[in-house]
Amino acid sequence: MQEYDIVIGLEVHAELSTKSKVFCSCKNEFGAIPNSNCCPVCIGLPGALPVLNKKAVELVIKAGLTIDSEINDLAVFERKNYFYPDLSKAYQISQLVRPICVGGELKLKNKIVRVNRIHLEEDAGKLIHSSGDAGTLIDYNRGGVPLMELVTEPDISSAEEAVEFLTKLRSLLVFAEVAECKMEQGGMRCDVNISVKPKGSNVLGNRTEMKNLNSFKSVYRAIEFESERQIELLEKGEKVVQETRKWDDDAGISYAMRKKETSQDYRYFPDPDLLAVRIKRDEVENIKRTLPLMPDELKKKYVSEFGLTDYDAEIITKEKFLINFFEETIKLHSNPKNVANWLITEILSKIKDEDQPNIKISPENLAKILNFIAEGKITRTVAKEIFAKVWEKDENIDALVKTMGGGISDDELENLILRIISSNPKAVEDFKASPTPEKQLKWFVGQVMKETRGKANAVKAEEKIKNILSK
Ligand SMILES: [Zn+2]
Structure with a gap:
């Protein structure tokens, strides 16, 4: 033909x-x-x-x-x-x-x-x-x-x-x-x-x-x-x-x-x-002076100044409501790549089927969550749960953090670790005998995460376990 x-x-x-x-x-x-x-x-x-x-x-x-x-x-x-x-x-x-x-x-x-x-x-x-x-x-x-x-x-x-x-x-x-x-x-x-x-x-x-x-x-x-x-x-x-x-x-x-x-x-x-x-x-x-940076220019800026990937920058600059949300959030959280990441993986996946997209979390609240992760106060797992709760119903994040994992105090974490160590003598022996005990250490961290259902801060837990076991 x-x-x-x-x-x-x-x-x-x-x-x-x-x-x-x-x-x-x-x-x-x-x-x-x-x-x-x-x-x-x-x-x-x-x-x-x-x-x-x-x-x-x-x-x-x-x-x-x-x-x-x-x-x-x-x-x-x-x-x-x-x-x-x-x-x-x-x-x-x-x-x-x-x-x-x-x-x-x-x-x-x-x-x-x-x-x-x-x-x-x-x-x-x-x-x-x-x-x-x-x-x-x-x-x-x-x-x-x-x-x-x-x-x-x-x-x-x-x-x-x-x-x-x-x-x-x-x-x-x-x-x-x-x-x-x-x-x-x-x-x-x-x-x-x-x-x-x-x-x-x-x-x-x-x-x-x-x-x-x-x-x-x-x-x-x-x-x-x-x-x-x-x-x-x-x-x-x-x-x-x-x-x-x-x-x-x-x-x-x-x-x-x-x-x-x-x-x-x-x-x-x-x-x-x-x-x-x-x-x-x-x-x-005069009219020209009132024009904001256009999406193509913003895309370049996001890649060169903020280190976003071409792909992420392209997605965000396609829609004005995404650009606005991104710009507002990075004023309150210092890592633009984190913001882009959450915007694309968490937020977009929630609104992609809607005709009139509505982001049901404020830039302030997303920034708060990201800051809590960055400060080690909550894990990503907890962050995602908090995010989901806020999306459903605009709840107070500080209160949520207290009740969900940010609520595990240092003392509680330490007590839990001590309990796990005393009830697993074999694992402690393995740890002490091994020249490269990373695997055993990860096992202990795994136990802590299991007991707290993912709410403990894994980095903090690992540090504490290492300290206690190396004594
Ligand atoms: Zn008329």
Whole structure:
């Protein structure tokens, strides 16, 4: 069979983290009572005038700076005309000719994906198709929520790469506090443009577009399905029709929706109600200064300054909540490698299946546990038990340490050792007779750990046993 290249371009929408909508002062808020955050501007009553939310422009500039886009000096808003029930004014305010950001790139593990542009537009309302008699309901709360749209060049060649791109982009946007990208709330959505061509060919095939995919999993499955479908058509000598297709995640198939529109179909023209936006260089510089170190830079820092492995640094810098937790904890415990270790082995294993990860222990408490281990007050075994208890129910660590092992006092430990020694004369003889008594010593330590069910401090116990037996 002929081999094929898959060519993918993405259009990613993310709702911006502003307090109010982009052209009116209604709240930008998820989950409010339907149609409660609306006004004449965002539902598009005739004569209502939009006023631009400056914060939304700043956030798009910020997004552009994280991927090395050029920021246009002049940005223009245009009307994109189309009718759909979720868009009551029959046009969406968007940008075509002069978006805020042009160009840019995102580095993946094995390639660089070029970005064509990022522009600012308004979101539409939301249709709710009820299963009962109510038919389709419309909630206009989302109408007018500021949305950035990032368009890539067709540089992506597999479902894996598409997901890698989206994961990285999401982490940048969340990190720079541009958008929260809560996918389960529709805060980040993706359109996938996809075509296939014979391997190595310079001629692009006809492409299809799948709109509004709202999970990485559905992006992955949709690409796998659609590329297979196109390859099968070509193999049969048929043509791929250029069209917009709907991805049905439950059924795991895509089906034709409508012929793909071009920008001419939308009759874009500059919105006469909005002035062009002049973006000054010093404003851009000011925004640049507010950017935190980005995940890639942090990763380098964690490896070179803290001695973390590439692998550990990569995992931690993938998510903002992990970075924050790590940074807070190392302020209170001096060994960053320990913190990374616990974060990855203990904490991540507890939250990996959760959609909205929630670390149920504070950085202060984890640091406390790690400090107790470092000071020899508790063993790792006890530490893990304490950790588990705190995770279940936020308990007082100092009290736990007292009752669980940190509670074995020096006297108690010594008495226990003396008891073990006096009831095992044969082992004592072996110890004294051996030129290298490490094995016997370990046996005694083992007895202590068994008696205390792992709660004694093994290092301390070994020292004491050695002292007593060498007398
Ligand atoms: Zn409004």
